[in-house]
Amino acid sequence: MCKKEDLYCYVEKNGKMNLGKENKKKDFKEKYKSFLCYLWESINVDGPQKYCKDSDQGPYVDPDSKDGKRRINPNFYTDLCAFLNFKEGSEKYTYTKEDEFIHSENGVQLVSDQCGFSAPGTKLSHPYDVYLIKCKKEGRKKDESIDKVVNWVMESRTIGGSFLWTKEIWAIYNIVRGGSSKYGNYIEDRVDLTLCEIKHYLNKENFENDILYKKIKNELTKEEIWLKDFKSFDEYVDYFCFNTFVDKNYMPYDIVNSNFANGDKILIDESEDNYKKRKKVSIFDLTADQLETMLNNVNFMIKKRSKLMMKKMGTKK
Numbered sequence: 001m002c003k004k005e006d007l008y009c010y011v012e013k014n015g016k017m018n019l020g021k022e023n024k025k026k027d028f029k030e031k032y033k034s035f036l037c038y039l040w041e042s043i044n045v046d047g048p049q050k051y052c053k054d055s056d057q058g059p060y061v062d063p064d065s066k067d068g069k070r071r072i073n074p075n076f077y078t079d080l081c082a083f084l085n086f087k088e089g090s091e092k093y094t095y096t097k098e099d100e101f102i103h104s105e106n107g108v109q110l111v112s113d114q115c116g117f118s119a120p121g122t123k124l125s126h127p128y129d130v131y132l133i134k135c136k137k138e139g140r141k142k143d144e145s146i147d148k149v150v151n152w153v154m155e156s157r158t159i160g161g162s163f164l165w166t167k168e169i170w171a172i173y174n175i176v177r178g179g180s181s182k183y184g185n186y187i188e189d190r191v192d193l194t195l196c197e198i199k200h201y202l203n204k205e206n207f208e209n210d211i212l213y214k215k216i217k218n219e220l221t222k223e224e225i226w227l228k229d230f231k232s233f234d235e236y237v238d239y240f241c242f243n244t245f246v247d248k249n250y251m252p253y254d255i256v257n258s259n260f261a262n263g264d265k266i267l268i269d270e271s272e273d274n275y276k277k278r279k280k281v282s283i284f285d286l287t288a289d290q291l292e293t294m295l296n297n298v299n300f301m302i303k304k305r306s307k308l309m310m311k312k313m314g315t316k317k
Helices: 024-041 073-086 127-137 142-156 167-174 191-203 211-219 233-238 271-278 288-313
Strands: 094-095 101-103 109-113 162-166
Touching: 024 127, 024 142, 073 094, 073 101, 073 109, 073 162, 073 167, 109 127, 109 167, 127 142, 127 288, 142 288, 162 167, 167 211, 191 233
Parallel strands: none
Antiparallel strands: 094 101, 101 109, 109 162
């Protein structure tokens, strides 16, 4: 079990990220910065981006990935499994070679997914990429812009940087909630809007137009037993320690309009007018300053969640 706030990343001989080791952070930063410099130079400030055919992410891989049959980050799974068993009060969860967490009594199978935004890649198609594109267009300093992205990626890959879904819900919802609002996916991988949809579903309030509700209602072949085990959104938040992302009334904070580091926390506006507006306004249309605030917010809260999870387990940084 983790004894500090592990960053699940460093560069191995194969050039990929692996377990969090303090003495490897510098190695990773140097290699990752070199890759982002390559991305920076490929950005076209005068017109459409020339995307590569693949989505190579340089020296980065998600901590919940596998290299063939070998787990990239076995400590990541060990730590998450320890957290789940702590919440269950006994060793009820085990993880398999398929990178699933299986409950020994009810057979529930959980899989993990990063709740921070996808790391930059050669397609230049995710929020971190858009931030770099806009920084270059605005004439910002390359090194400063890239250093911020390196730190954001590292800081969000901690024990508090993951959602856990059942395999069924992950397969039909997790991928769909990503992408751009221009294609109907207004969530755009935002953790606050994802939590808002979970809130609507569990509290049975105004969820008929939510992506999560539609996917579960129309495509889930089994009863959504796992989510229904949570009697309310409050219970879900307390179980998974998402308390840092919500106020005392369990309302999710808005990661775009808030500034968490300054104590400026704005709640999600659930009005019908704002709901319609969110479907038209994409985070990809934000300015570099707005994107920087949003990305700072996400990583700030993920770090706080990691500390909360470890505190509840009785571990220290």
